[in-house]
Amino acid sequence: MERKFNGAARLVAAVLSAALLGLAGIAVYQLRSSADAAANSLTLSPDLFQGETHAAYLVAQQHPDLLAQLDCYCGCEQHEGHKNLLDCFRSNHGATCATCTGEAVTAGQLYENGTPVEQIRGILRQRYANGG
Numbered sequence: 001m002e003r004k005f006n007g008a009a010r011l012v013a014a015v016l017s018a019a020l021l022g023l024a025g026i027a028v029y030q031l032r033s034s035a036d037a038a039a040n041s042l043t044l045s046p047d048l049f050q051g052e053t054h055a056a057y058l059v060a061q062q063h064p065d066l067l068a069q070l071d072c073y074c075g076c077e078q079h080e081g082h083k084n085l086l087d088c089f090r091s092n093h094g095a096t097c098a099t100c101t102g103e104a105v106t107a108g109q110l111y112e113n114g115t116p117v118e119q120i121r122g123i124l125r126q127r128y129a130n131g132g
């Protein structure tokens with residue numbers, strides 16, 4: 001009986017601390033994304049482009065906080081000093097690069113389907129990190 005109680009208490013403690021960690025994570029995430037959104041709203045207008053490129057710039061315009069949390073795998077981080085995928089859409093770099101465009105469109109679709117950012121990041125890495 002006593003052993004059982006201890007086990008239950010330990011379980012409650014574990015669940016509680018997991019919940020606390022989760023809450024802290026959400027708070028940090030929200031702080032980060034609102035700061036990013038405020039700092040990064042200047043991307044080129046989607047109307048300058050057509051087709052897939054238009055769609056990619058639209059994602060950048062609508063979800064800057066999403067792209068700011070994703071990496072670009074086209075090599076621009078080394079060559080152009082870009083820090084994240086959003087930077088690719090501040091200039092016409094994004095229009096000249098199939099990797100940037102593909103990543104943004106894929107990310108936008110996943111995001112709109114409710115995929116968590118961490119998972120989107122993993123999918124992009126898998127799809128683009130070694131190929132493009």
Ligand SMILES: [Zn+2]
Nearest residue numbers: 072076088100
């Ligand atoms: Zn890029």
